[in-house]
Amino acid sequence: MPGQSCCSNHASPSRTTHTAVVGLQWGDEGKGKIVDVLTARHDVIVRYNGGANAGHTVVAEGQKYALHLIPSGILYPDKTCVIGNGTVVDPEKVLEEMEKLRSRGIRVDGRNLLISDRAHVVMPWHKDQDAALEEYLSGVTAGQRGSLAIGTTRRGIGPAYSDKVRRSTAIRMRDLLDPAYLRERMHVICRLRTAELEALGVAVAPLDPDAMAARYTEIGQRLAPHVTDTVYFLHDSIAAGRSLLFEGANAALLDIDHGTYPYVTSSNCSALGIPAGTGVPGGNVGRVLGIMKAYSTRVGGGPFPTELLDDTGNRIRERGREYGTTTGRPRRCGWLDLVAVRYSSMLCGATGIACTLFDVLAGFDELKICVAYRRPDGSMTDRFVPDARGLEGYEPVYETLPGWPETALPASDRAALPGNAQAYLARIEQHLGIPIEMVGIGPDRSQTLVRQPAACC
Ligand code: IMP
Helix, strand or coil, rough: CCCCCCCCCCCCCCCCCCEEEEEECCCCHHHHHHHHHHHHCCEEEEEEEEECCCCEEEECCCCEEEECCHHHHHHHCCCCCEECCCCCECHHHHHHHHHHHHHCCCCCCCCCEEECCCEEECHHHHHHHHHHHHHHHHCCHHHHEECCCCCCCCCCHHHHHHHHHCCCCCEEEHHHHCCHHHHHHHHHHHHHHHHHHHCCCCCCCCCHHHHHHHHHHHHHHHHHHHEEHHHHHHHHHCCCCEEEECCCCCCHHHCCCCEEEECCCCCCCCCHHHHHHHHHCCCEEEEEEEECCCCCCCCCCCCCCCCCCCCHHHHHHHHCEEEECCCCCCCCEEEEEEHHHHHHHHHHCCCCCEECCCCHHHCEEEEEEEEECCCCCCCCCCCCCCCCCCCCEEEEEEECCCCCCCCCCCCCHHHHHCHHHHHHHHHHHHHCCCCEEECCCCCCCCEEEECCCCCCC
């Protein structure tokens, strides 16, 4: 509640607790649903990284919503959603999402959806560059490693962040509100981009800077009510006692600095991205909820030590409906890797865990959990290696746990789960040293077993 502390256990009653929700694996952990559950207890929902490469499917009151850029908090009439400066915004996608929501009676206006004036814009050529580079690299192999393509979502994420870092060819949201400046920049950028795309072997008609400037000026006018200095907005919100919920997109093992490089995305998607991606210092985030599937999945290329290329992997994929929300690609599936999750929890400072898709594991005779790796030289380690080449040849060391039958799962109480299911969760908590606060047992908002941690709300 605005102006109140979250619970009586906090030393300072005037200090509101702000929460972060981050994926602890390679994405698609079901963060959307957990964010949706937590939204009820927060006032402002903030995206800090990534772009339309993320995909959230939320089921609320039997209705399914697929969102890519707009936080799912938009489904609540009294919340403010913020797309922070650390994101890359495809403005046409945002407008499309806004229209879809409005057509279903959801309110979206300049008061409940704010976009940072400093967020970088994903332009059409970024998507062309992304696809062209992936096509080019898929034909290039390196030794045993196969294709050098990253397996991106082709949403233009890497090229847009590259431009952000390059600066001279970048466009920010605020630039869309300044037609003369935008046209000036388009003249330089379109010339360069045409040449670069041609060099990648893409037959493109030369990009027309005036047409592009006109198109994006019009888009800017439509988005203008939403574009603002979100850093001041967030600090004003904190000062007013409003509670913030930071919603991570993608996941910690895809973090540009700390993930399985180079098979990562182009932003800091671990909790470490929050300060830079929003302008809110990390010390303000009192609670970090790490989201972890009860097993592992990954899309695109890159190392995946517990991957199952057999019938068990197929069974998990079908039971978990493991096909991408954004691209429809089948996801690679495998057993839960606690070496990886312990690393990402450490990185994010996770204070609690939400274990999602737990119902998918029912009906297996036995289940495996990876608790260490065997290195190529035969030695053992419980440390993750955030580097694709560094992880080569690492084999998972498993513990085997008994499964539980497919029975109706309890609607509210974790203690009513089958004994082996409780033991599986207890083993995870013991290995990570972090409490599991939520267990997802189905796609609906209501199908979440919640256990309040002792020290915080
Ligand atoms: P990009 O973010 O489109 O550049 O893709 C880089 C890598 O991150 C690819 O392996 C993608 O499949 C992966 N990736 C990006 N976003 C997500 C996500 O939200 N879930 C799962 N994988 C993702």
